Amino acid sequence: MSRVYNFSAGPAVLPEEVLREAQEEMLDYRGCRMSVMEMSHRSKVFQQIIDEAEADIRTLIGIPDDYAVLFLQGGAHLQFTQIPMNLMKNRVADYIVTGTWAKKAWQEAARYGKANKVASSEDKMFTYIPDCSDLPIDPAADYVYICENNTIYGTKFKELPNTKGKLLVADVSSCFLSEPVDITKYGIMYGGVQKNIGPAGLVISIIRKDLITDDVLEGTPTMMKFKTQYDAGSLYNTPNCYSIYICGKVFKWLLKNGGLEEMKKRNEEKAAILYDYLDSSKLFRGTVEKKDRSLMNVPFVTGNADLDAKFVAESKAAGLENLKGHRSVGGMRASIYNAMPVEGVKKLVEFMTEFEKENS
Ligand SMILES: *Cc1c(COP(=O)(O)O)cnc(C)c1O
16 A cells, blocks of 8 residues: 655644554554553553653753653643643733734733734735844733744744743744754743644643742633643643654654754755745745745745646645645645655655646
Protein backbone atom coordinates (compact mmCIF):
# COMPACT_ATOMS: atom_id res chain seq x y z
CA MET A 1 0.00 0.00 0.00
CA SER A 2 1.38 3.40 -0.87
CA ARG A 3 0.36 6.29 1.32
CA VAL A 4 -0.45 9.80 0.07
CA TYR A 5 1.67 12.84 0.75
CA ASN A 6 -0.52 14.62 3.26
CA PHE A 7 -0.15 18.41 3.35
CA SER A 8 -2.93 18.93 5.90
CA ALA A 9 -2.54 21.81 8.37
CA GLY A 10 -3.88 19.64 11.17
CA PRO A 11 -4.60 16.97 12.17
CA ALA A 12 -1.55 16.29 10.07
CA VAL A 13 1.04 13.83 8.84
CA LEU A 14 2.83 11.64 11.41
CA PRO A 15 6.10 9.77 10.97
CA GLU A 16 5.31 6.45 9.29
CA GLU A 17 7.74 4.70 11.60
CA VAL A 18 5.74 5.86 14.62
CA LEU A 19 2.48 4.63 13.12
CA ARG A 20 4.00 1.22 12.40
CA GLU A 21 5.32 0.92 15.93
CA ALA A 22 1.90 1.79 17.33
CA GLN A 23 0.38 -0.78 14.99
CA GLU A 24 2.72 -3.46 16.28
CA GLU A 25 1.85 -2.59 19.87
CA MET A 26 -1.87 -2.19 19.25
CA LEU A 27 -3.13 -5.49 20.65
CA ASP A 28 -0.37 -6.16 23.12
CA TYR A 29 1.60 -3.25 24.54
CA ARG A 30 4.96 -4.75 25.54
CA GLY A 31 3.58 -7.90 27.11
CA CYS A 32 0.57 -6.27 28.84
CA ARG A 33 -1.75 -8.17 26.49
CA MET A 34 -3.88 -5.08 26.08
CA SER A 35 -3.53 -1.85 24.14
CA VAL A 36 -2.55 1.51 25.61
CA MET A 37 -6.14 2.60 24.87
CA GLU A 38 -7.44 -0.01 27.29
CA MET A 39 -5.20 0.47 30.29
CA SER A 40 -5.73 2.50 33.45
CA HIS A 41 -4.15 5.92 33.46
CA ARG A 42 -3.23 5.10 37.07
CA SER A 43 -1.28 2.00 36.07
CA LYS A 44 2.48 1.73 36.44
CA VAL A 45 2.78 1.05 32.73
CA PHE A 46 1.00 4.26 31.77
CA GLN A 47 2.90 6.25 34.40
CA GLN A 48 6.08 5.17 32.67
CA ILE A 49 4.69 6.28 29.29
CA ILE A 50 3.85 9.79 30.51
CA ASP A 51 7.10 10.11 32.52
CA GLU A 52 9.18 9.16 29.49
CA ALA A 53 7.23 11.53 27.27
CA GLU A 54 7.94 14.39 29.66
CA ALA A 55 11.61 13.48 30.03
CA ASP A 56 12.04 13.27 26.27
CA ILE A 57 10.42 16.63 25.47
CA ARG A 58 12.59 18.13 28.22
CA THR A 59 15.67 16.74 26.51
CA LEU A 60 14.56 17.85 23.04
CA ILE A 61 13.92 21.48 23.99
CA GLY A 62 16.33 21.70 26.92
CA ILE A 63 13.67 22.59 29.49
CA PRO A 64 15.17 23.57 32.87
CA ASP A 65 13.75 22.44 36.22
CA ASP A 66 12.02 25.72 36.89
CA TYR A 67 9.59 25.00 34.05
CA ALA A 68 6.72 22.52 34.26
CA VAL A 69 5.42 20.45 31.36
CA LEU A 70 1.65 19.91 31.45
CA PHE A 71 -0.41 17.60 29.26
CA LEU A 72 -3.83 19.25 28.92
CA GLN A 73 -7.07 18.90 27.01
CA GLY A 74 -9.54 21.25 25.36
CA GLY A 75 -7.29 22.17 22.46
CA ALA A 76 -5.48 25.43 21.93
CA HIS A 77 -8.90 27.06 22.17
CA LEU A 78 -9.26 26.30 25.86
CA GLN A 79 -5.85 27.89 26.45
CA PHE A 80 -7.31 31.14 25.06
CA THR A 81 -9.39 31.05 28.27
CA GLN A 82 -7.13 29.21 30.69
CA ILE A 83 -4.25 31.65 30.21
CA PRO A 84 -6.16 34.80 31.26
CA MET A 85 -7.84 32.91 34.10
CA ASN A 86 -4.45 31.98 35.53
CA LEU A 87 -2.31 34.99 34.62
CA MET A 88 -4.50 38.10 34.42
CA LYS A 89 -3.97 39.23 38.00
CA ASN A 90 -4.18 42.95 37.09
CA ARG A 91 -6.87 42.14 34.54
CA VAL A 92 -4.70 43.63 31.79
CA ALA A 93 -2.90 41.88 28.94
CA ASP A 94 -1.35 42.91 25.61
CA TYR A 95 -2.08 40.94 22.46
CA ILE A 96 -0.29 41.01 19.11
CA VAL A 97 -2.89 40.07 16.53
CA THR A 98 -1.26 38.39 13.53
CA GLY A 99 -4.00 36.01 12.42
CA THR A 100 -7.20 34.17 13.18
CA TRP A 101 -5.89 32.31 16.24
CA ALA A 102 -4.29 35.34 17.86
CA LYS A 103 -7.47 37.30 17.24
CA LYS A 104 -9.60 34.63 18.85
CA ALA A 105 -7.27 34.53 21.86
CA TRP A 106 -7.44 38.32 22.16
CA GLN A 107 -11.24 38.33 21.94
CA GLU A 108 -11.49 35.63 24.58
CA ALA A 109 -9.14 37.46 26.95
CA ALA A 110 -11.34 40.56 26.63
CA ARG A 111 -14.03 38.62 28.52
CA TYR A 112 -11.81 38.62 31.60
CA GLY A 113 -10.18 42.04 31.58
CA LYS A 114 -8.64 44.75 29.46
CA ALA A 115 -7.10 43.03 26.46
CA ASN A 116 -5.08 45.56 24.50
CA LYS A 117 -4.38 44.97 20.83
CA VAL A 118 -0.86 46.44 20.79
CA ALA A 119 -0.07 45.48 17.19
CA SER A 120 -1.90 43.88 14.29
CA SER A 121 -1.37 42.90 10.68
CA GLU A 122 -5.04 42.69 9.83
CA ASP A 123 -4.75 45.79 7.57
CA LYS A 124 -3.06 43.58 4.97
CA MET A 125 -4.98 40.36 5.52
CA PHE A 126 -2.37 39.09 8.03
CA THR A 127 0.28 38.71 5.32
CA TYR A 128 3.14 39.99 7.47
CA ILE A 129 4.45 40.25 11.03
CA PRO A 130 4.37 43.81 12.39
CA ASP A 131 7.45 45.49 13.83
CA CYS A 132 7.38 44.55 17.51
CA SER A 133 10.58 46.24 18.65
CA ASP A 134 8.90 49.17 20.41
CA LEU A 135 5.25 48.49 21.16
CA PRO A 136 3.02 50.52 23.50
CA ILE A 137 3.21 47.86 26.22
CA ASP A 138 0.78 48.62 29.05
CA PRO A 139 2.72 49.10 32.31
CA ALA A 140 -0.03 47.10 34.05
CA ALA A 141 0.00 44.22 31.55
CA ASP A 142 0.23 40.79 33.13
CA TYR A 143 1.68 39.34 29.94
CA VAL A 144 2.23 39.88 26.21
CA TYR A 145 0.66 37.28 23.94
CA ILE A 146 1.67 36.09 20.47
CA CYS A 147 0.79 33.32 18.07
CA GLU A 148 4.33 32.51 16.94
CA ASN A 149 3.52 30.72 13.68
CA ASN A 150 0.32 31.66 11.91
CA THR A 151 -0.97 28.39 10.53
CA ILE A 152 -3.64 29.86 8.27
CA TYR A 153 -1.70 32.79 6.79
CA GLY A 154 1.78 31.26 6.75
CA THR A 155 3.75 33.87 8.69
CA LYS A 156 6.17 33.36 11.56
CA PHE A 157 7.84 35.62 14.12
CA LYS A 158 11.55 35.41 13.21
CA GLU A 159 12.33 37.53 16.24
CA LEU A 160 10.36 37.57 19.47
CA PRO A 161 8.67 40.87 20.37
CA ASN A 162 10.28 43.27 22.79
CA THR A 163 7.91 42.81 25.73
CA LYS A 164 9.71 45.46 27.80
CA GLY A 165 10.20 43.06 30.64
CA LYS A 166 6.69 41.60 30.58
CA LEU A 167 6.03 37.91 30.52
CA LEU A 168 5.79 36.40 27.02
CA VAL A 169 3.04 33.86 26.30
CA ALA A 170 3.18 32.07 22.95
CA ASP A 171 0.89 29.74 21.04
CA VAL A 172 3.35 27.58 19.10
CA SER A 173 0.84 24.97 17.88
CA SER A 174 2.09 24.90 14.29
CA CYS A 175 5.82 25.36 14.92
CA PHE A 176 6.20 23.20 18.06
CA LEU A 177 9.51 21.28 17.91
CA SER A 178 10.27 22.54 14.40
CA GLU A 179 13.52 24.21 15.47
CA PRO A 180 15.54 24.90 18.64
CA VAL A 181 14.04 27.44 21.04
CA ASP A 182 15.21 29.22 24.16
CA ILE A 183 12.39 28.39 26.55
CA THR A 184 13.70 30.84 29.15
CA LYS A 185 12.44 33.72 26.97
CA TYR A 186 8.88 32.56 27.57
CA GLY A 187 6.57 32.52 30.56
CA ILE A 188 4.35 30.02 28.80
CA MET A 189 4.84 28.21 25.53
CA TYR A 190 1.94 26.00 24.55
CA GLY A 191 0.49 24.24 21.57
CA GLY A 192 -2.08 21.79 20.38
CA VAL A 193 -0.15 18.71 19.31
CA GLN A 194 -2.22 17.91 16.21
CA LYS A 195 -0.15 20.17 13.96
CA ASN A 196 3.47 19.20 14.31
CA ILE A 197 3.56 16.46 16.96
CA GLY A 198 0.79 13.91 17.38
CA PRO A 199 -2.90 13.01 17.33
CA ALA A 200 -5.54 15.65 18.17
CA GLY A 201 -6.94 16.08 21.67
CA LEU A 202 -3.82 17.08 23.58
CA VAL A 203 -2.19 20.39 24.40
CA ILE A 204 1.31 20.57 25.79
CA SER A 205 2.01 23.64 27.90
CA ILE A 206 5.46 24.51 29.18
CA ILE A 207 5.02 26.92 32.07
CA ARG A 208 7.50 28.71 34.29
CA LYS A 209 6.78 27.25 37.71
CA ASP A 210 6.36 30.54 39.57
CA LEU A 211 3.30 31.22 37.37
CA ILE A 212 1.53 28.15 38.71
CA THR A 213 -0.26 29.42 41.81
CA ASP A 214 -3.60 29.49 43.61
CA ASP A 215 -3.86 33.18 42.78
CA VAL A 216 -6.24 32.87 39.83
CA LEU A 217 -9.31 34.83 38.74
CA GLU A 218 -12.30 34.38 41.00
CA GLY A 219 -14.60 31.67 39.75
CA THR A 220 -11.90 29.75 37.87
CA PRO A 221 -13.02 26.11 37.73
CA THR A 222 -10.79 23.58 39.51
CA MET A 223 -9.94 21.88 36.21
CA MET A 224 -8.82 25.20 34.74
CA LYS A 225 -6.22 26.00 37.36
CA PHE A 226 -2.73 25.16 36.15
CA LYS A 227 -1.96 24.29 39.75
CA THR A 228 -4.57 21.53 39.79
CA GLN A 229 -2.98 19.92 36.76
CA TYR A 230 0.56 20.49 37.98
CA ASP A 231 -0.05 19.04 41.45
CA ALA A 232 -1.59 15.95 39.89
CA GLY A 233 1.18 15.42 37.34
CA SER A 234 -1.32 16.03 34.50
CA LEU A 235 -3.40 13.15 35.88
CA TYR A 236 -6.05 15.09 37.81
CA ASN A 237 -8.65 13.44 35.62
CA THR A 238 -8.28 10.90 32.82
CA PRO A 239 -5.94 12.46 30.27
CA ASN A 240 -5.75 11.73 26.55
CA CYS A 241 -3.66 8.63 27.20
CA TYR A 242 -3.33 7.52 23.61
CA SER A 243 -2.21 10.91 22.32
CA ILE A 244 0.38 11.15 25.11
CA TYR A 245 1.63 7.70 24.08
CA ILE A 246 1.95 8.63 20.39
CA CYS A 247 3.55 12.00 21.20
CA GLY A 248 6.08 10.11 23.32
CA LYS A 249 6.95 8.01 20.30
CA VAL A 250 7.31 11.13 18.15
CA PHE A 251 9.71 12.61 20.74
CA LYS A 252 11.84 9.47 20.50
CA TRP A 253 11.71 9.67 16.71
CA LEU A 254 12.89 13.29 16.88
CA LEU A 255 15.72 12.41 19.27
CA LYS A 256 16.79 9.55 17.04
CA ASN A 257 16.78 11.84 14.00
CA GLY A 258 19.10 14.46 15.43
CA GLY A 259 16.74 16.56 17.55
CA LEU A 260 15.60 20.09 16.89
CA GLU A 261 18.83 21.30 15.22
CA GLU A 262 18.42 18.64 12.57
CA MET A 263 14.67 19.37 12.23
CA LYS A 264 15.47 23.03 11.58
CA LYS A 265 17.95 22.04 8.90
CA ARG A 266 15.49 19.70 7.21
CA ASN A 267 12.61 22.16 7.51
CA GLU A 268 14.68 24.96 5.97
CA GLU A 269 15.70 22.67 3.15
CA LYS A 270 12.12 21.58 2.46
CA ALA A 271 10.71 25.11 2.64
CA ALA A 272 13.44 26.45 0.33
CA ILE A 273 12.51 23.93 -2.38
CA LEU A 274 8.93 25.17 -2.37
CA TYR A 275 9.59 28.90 -1.91
CA ASP A 276 12.31 28.94 -4.59
CA TYR A 277 9.90 27.40 -7.02
CA LEU A 278 7.13 29.86 -6.06
CA ASP A 279 9.52 32.77 -6.60
CA SER A 280 10.45 31.55 -10.07
CA SER A 281 6.97 30.50 -11.17
CA LYS A 282 4.90 32.62 -13.56
CA LEU A 283 1.67 30.93 -12.50
CA PHE A 284 1.89 30.51 -8.74
CA ARG A 285 2.93 32.99 -6.11
CA GLY A 286 3.36 32.95 -2.34
CA THR A 287 1.00 35.25 -0.47
CA VAL A 288 3.08 36.60 2.41
CA GLU A 289 6.05 38.94 2.90
CA LYS A 290 9.23 37.03 2.22
CA LYS A 291 10.93 38.00 5.45
CA ASP A 292 8.04 36.61 7.50
CA ARG A 293 7.56 33.32 5.69
CA SER A 294 6.77 30.27 7.79
CA LEU A 295 8.82 27.10 7.40
CA MET A 296 5.73 25.05 8.25
CA ASN A 297 2.73 26.45 6.38
CA VAL A 298 3.13 27.72 2.83
CA PRO A 299 0.09 29.43 1.30
CA PHE A 300 0.08 30.16 -2.42
CA VAL A 301 -2.33 31.13 -5.22
CA THR A 302 -2.59 31.33 -8.99
CA GLY A 303 -4.74 34.46 -8.78
CA ASN A 304 -7.60 32.64 -10.50
CA ALA A 305 -10.08 30.85 -8.24
CA ASP A 306 -11.13 28.36 -10.94
CA LEU A 307 -7.54 27.43 -11.63
CA ASP A 308 -6.91 27.06 -7.88
CA ALA A 309 -9.85 24.64 -7.65
CA LYS A 310 -8.53 22.70 -10.65
CA PHE A 311 -5.12 22.49 -9.02
CA VAL A 312 -6.55 21.18 -5.76
CA ALA A 313 -8.60 18.52 -7.58
CA GLU A 314 -5.75 17.37 -9.84
CA SER A 315 -3.16 17.33 -7.07
CA LYS A 316 -5.45 15.13 -4.99
CA ALA A 317 -5.77 12.71 -7.88
CA ALA A 318 -1.96 12.62 -8.02
CA GLY A 319 -1.69 11.57 -4.36
CA LEU A 320 -0.97 15.03 -2.95
CA GLU A 321 -3.67 15.54 -0.33
CA ASN A 322 -5.13 18.48 1.57
CA LEU A 323 -3.60 21.32 -0.43
CA LYS A 324 -6.72 23.46 -0.28
CA GLY A 325 -6.19 26.72 1.63
CA HIS A 326 -8.08 27.46 4.83
CA ARG A 327 -11.75 28.17 4.17
CA SER A 328 -11.26 31.78 5.33
CA VAL A 329 -8.55 32.62 2.76
CA GLY A 330 -8.96 30.29 -0.24
CA GLY A 331 -6.14 29.39 -2.62
CA MET A 332 -3.74 26.64 -1.58
CA ARG A 333 -1.63 25.86 1.45
CA ALA A 334 1.03 23.21 1.83
CA SER A 335 1.80 22.33 5.43
CA ILE A 336 5.23 20.75 5.53
CA TYR A 337 5.69 19.71 9.14
CA ASN A 338 8.55 17.66 10.62
CA ALA A 339 7.02 14.39 9.46
CA MET A 340 6.71 15.47 5.81
CA PRO A 341 9.59 13.85 3.97
CA VAL A 342 11.61 15.97 1.52
CA GLU A 343 10.41 13.62 -1.23
CA GLY A 344 6.86 14.87 -0.62
CA VAL A 345 7.90 18.48 -1.22
CA LYS A 346 9.87 17.53 -4.33
CA LYS A 347 6.86 15.63 -5.65
CA LEU A 348 4.67 18.68 -5.02
CA VAL A 349 7.04 21.00 -6.90
CA GLU A 350 7.25 18.53 -9.80
CA PHE A 351 3.49 18.45 -9.94
CA MET A 352 3.24 22.25 -9.83
CA THR A 353 5.82 22.59 -12.61
CA GLU A 354 3.80 20.21 -14.78
CA PHE A 355 0.56 22.02 -13.93
CA GLU A 356 2.14 25.34 -14.83
CA LYS A 357 3.21 24.04 -18.23
CA GLU A 358 -0.25 22.71 -18.98
CA ASN A 359 -2.12 25.78 -17.82
CA SER A 360 -0.23 28.76 -19.16
C1 LIG B 1 -4.98 24.90 14.97
C2 LIG B 1 -4.56 26.02 15.80
C3 LIG B 1 -5.32 26.45 16.90
C4 LIG B 1 -6.64 25.82 17.28
O1 LIG B 1 -6.41 24.57 17.82
P1 LIG B 1 -7.55 23.68 18.52
O2 LIG B 1 -6.74 22.58 19.12
O3 LIG B 1 -8.47 23.24 17.44
O4 LIG B 1 -8.23 24.52 19.53
C5 LIG B 1 -4.81 27.48 17.66
N1 LIG B 1 -3.64 28.08 17.36
C6 LIG B 1 -2.90 27.69 16.31
C7 LIG B 1 -1.60 28.37 16.04
C8 LIG B 1 -3.34 26.66 15.50
O5 LIG B 1 -2.58 26.28 14.45
